[in-house]
Amino acid sequence: MNFRVGQGYDVHRLAEGESLWLGGILVPHHKGTVAHSDGDVVIHAICDALLGAAKLRDIGTHFPDNLVEFKNIDSKILLQKTYILVKAKGYEIVNIDCTISAQQPKLKSFIPEMELKMAEVLGIDADQVSVKATTTEKLGFEGREQGISVNAVVLLKKL
Helix, strand or coil: CCCEEEEEEEEEEECCCCEECCCCCEEEEEEEECCCCCCCCCHHHHHHHHHHHHCCCCCHCCCCCHHHHHHCCCCCHHHHHHHHHHHHHCCEEEEEEEECCCCCCCCHHHHHHHHHHHHHHCCCCHEEEEEEEEECCCHHHHCCCEEEEEEEEEEEEEC
């Protein structure tokens, strides 16, 4: 099989006083994600998409949230480690596409930096990484600013 598609999804609760890491960058906001790691929902969803495409299970299998070694870990490290696993299985990234669902903060101005940062971490061209953001029109947990979610899709090709 020359091409594989993977889908990933992640959610984190938002709380006052926490940091908001998205796509490998720190986004200034009065709320951040509550998580065992740094809570970067963008990277976590992409990791799951990569692992799924390569039939390597999910992020929790490789980086369990009950191990102290992953407490407050920078998710960029998890992304690097995930891609090493994917490449070891004989695949490389064609492209990544993800959508962040959050009522606040407005993310449009941060997206180019997220795309560049994740491409740099993965050693791929920034043109291969697409990030979009949307609100939920004040509906659901994202709309009430209780949480943030990300859907990600990746396409891999056999080396």
